[in-house]
Amino acid sequence: MTGKKKDVLLDIKDLRIEGYSDEKWIEIVHGVDLTLHRGEVMGLIGESGAGKSTIGLAAMGFARDGCRISGGSIEFDGMELTTTSEADRRALRGARIAYVAQSAAASFNPAHKLIDQHTEAPVHYRMRKRLESQEDAMELYERLRLPNPRDIGFRYPHQVSGGQLQRAMTAMAMACRPDLIIFDEPTTALDVTTQIEVLAAIRDIVDQFNTAAIYITHDLAVVAQMADVIKVLLKGDEVEEADTETMLKSPKEDYTKSLWAVRSFQREQKSRPTGDAVPVVSVQEIDASYGPTKVLDNVSFDVYAGMTVAVVGESGSGKSTTARVITGLLPPDKGKILMNGEEMPPSYKQRSKEELRKAQMIYQMADTALNPKVRICDIIGRPAQFYGGLKGGALKSRVDELLDLIELEPSQYYSRFPPELSGGQKQRIGIARALAADPTFIICDEVTSALDQLVAEGILKLLDRLQKELNLAYMFITHDLATVRSIADEVVVMKQGKVVEQGPKDVMFTPPHHPYTDLLLSSVPEMDPNWLTTLLEERGVDNVGEAADV
Amino acid sequence: MNYFVIGYYALLIGASCTAAHFQSRKAFLLLFSLTLVSFIVGIVGGESALWTITVFAGVIALCVGTSFAFREFLVIVGWGEFSKAMKTAPLTASFGLFIIGTYAIAGVFSPIIAPYGEAEIITSAFAPADENLLLGADQLGRDMFSRLVYGARNTVGLALVATILAFLMGAIGGLVAATTGGWLDQFMGRVVDVIMSVPSLIFALLLLSIFGTGVTVLIIVIAIIYSPRVFRLTRAVAGNVVVMDFIEAARLRGEGMWYLVRREILPNSTAPLIAEFGLEFCFVFLLVAGLSFLGLGIQPPTADWGSMVRENATLISFGEITPLFPAGAIALLTVAVNFVVDWMLFRSSGLKG
Structure with a gap:
């Protein structure tokens, strides 16, 4: 960070970008300045729609379809990108500026081997011969601590894991030894344990080659580990910029402070009712399988009224499958589901309307959970009509009441369609639909993981308020431990279809833990900029991969 | 110079x-x-x-x-949505709409527009065009222009009814198959495979020679031949919708199949279905013309573009272009419908919600 050459590599001045919508051009980035020195890592943070990715792409002189750079200057190493020809700009991309996309799985061509995709750019720019480039790829794979660096390149993208793919993508970006790499949310789609590997790998390699980088993310703790300088954006405007230490310790603007404060939302922990209260939902010794593959093994836990049970684990640990078993979408091989002490039929098809009404679900992706061709009033009104038999005026007032409950103005949202709403609003509609059935138990399947932190916090607070008002029981499926910390009363940790550990939250968050819980907990990025370094030292650098297999 | x-x-x-x-x-x-x-x-x-x-x-x-x-x-x-859509429509689409509109008017008002009756013999065979006969006369001395106008009513009308029927059968079948799945899906899929494995023209010939060549039989036969394609398309489109979370939510609510099909799946599959309707319409139209050409379609003296081409085919060897008029009418409508369909496909491909 210090001692590196301080000459300017990228100098963006008064950048303005317009987007085309509803038959006119609307400015979406309003004059942003950005200066990046050689070997420096800048973190760009902000909510979605803040223009992070758009600015990131503009640094390559590129605007997405339907966008155009309408003003300002982008100077890369003395070259003005807004006025140079497309051919010259193309010659820069891949060779001197590289881009790492959010989803490596979607960005690799599934029909070609990793190493063939790696060698494409260097061979195209005649920087290296094919074989030389392959050698180089293997070396990079080794530096990025990919397993079997000499062979892994000869696999196809679907044959390696998500974290490995993201590292292979970083290696590919490095193939031409660019001066600047733009990382666009490279770890957002990964589990916490995998995220660590990728973060460590990216940081090392950027350091080793003295590459400058723009790191785009909405996760503050991540950016604290990666960046030398942080720039906060809001709706296409710069809020403030400072070096990481200052920014974390003493943010100036209110908006930045509110971003920092998100993670501090925490409500009081409730404990189980004493005496012989019957749990709202009791999962008893459930085994389940998809075809011959066993996915759940002897899973048991209880959820009491007014309480939140958080189910945590990596992807593939059986969290969502448990939800499918409870709702009856996947009849279990063995074991029982009790609701208020009564045994439920294993399949939803055999359950009565009344039994179905009591357990509702809120989905992760509000986009696919709401029918885009149905009006909000019908989406929310249908369960009320279906279960309660409400009609006409009674139905309308119920829908208004529900919209009020989720803090959306009824007159404004009553007859709109889901695609017209923002992500957070859609998720609220999803909650209203669940509430419309007047349930006693709601399954929240990663409800906040697709949302920005501020919006997510709003949703969590809403859920918390509803729980208090309506005495609901929640089963909260998540891989984000910060969410668990803020909303859960009890925690169930799952791994490979088994419950590893369960108990009240305060017990779960104080050592000693089960080794796997420990791994999960320690992998959650913290705001301390030295956290990653300390953690890697504790684990021993080479153990990053192994630790995940504990 | x-x-x-x-x-x-x-x-x-x-x-x-x-x-x-x-x-x-x-x-x-x-x-x-x-x-x-x-x-x-x-x-x-x-x-x-x-x-x-x-x-x-x-x-x-x-x-x-x-x-x-x-x-x-x-x-x-x-009005409203349509006017807004037209503003951004390509010229080809408005050209297609114009042609389709013209044909529709010709079909609906054919007795008023046509100067003579469709079976009326007014002059000698193959009389050349003059002030009274815009396009000359056919092999029996009937007015070519009048018959073209009546043909719009007969041929296009029949194709339209047959396509709608094919769509009702295929789309409902496809939606039900995608929603229920299981053995019903498999059974319907195999039945459709069997129908599709027989070449359509031969299948039509077979059925028409068994059941005779009435207009009703013709419509039903064509609908049976074309419904499998609609079935497969609908099933594929609905298959993508059925896996969405909102369908799962509706199922968990305890909704019946009819509600799922009508309120949740159909609104999300209409765009490709409408586009497919345009395409199918052209194919059906060509099949009707082809059958008429073979003498199994609409029976004389009813005017029909396909049989008009056949009846006047001999003129081609004399360098006359008269038989090309009905053929051109078919071609023009096909092109027009496809222009409109292309536009709809473009709109449904996600660029415009």
């Missing part, structure tokens, strides 16, 4: 220069390459070849002009 040729080149070069002056790259390239091509064509084919180019360009310009004017007309006359 006469005035026409001089004027021809002067106009082209002048237009090219104007385009260049206003920095309109595309127009300049088009005009100037046309000028260069005209030099060669003019040397090889002489003045008459240049006339052909002029007439051709004139026809295209006329079509473009009509389409443009018709689009403006629809924007002003149209």
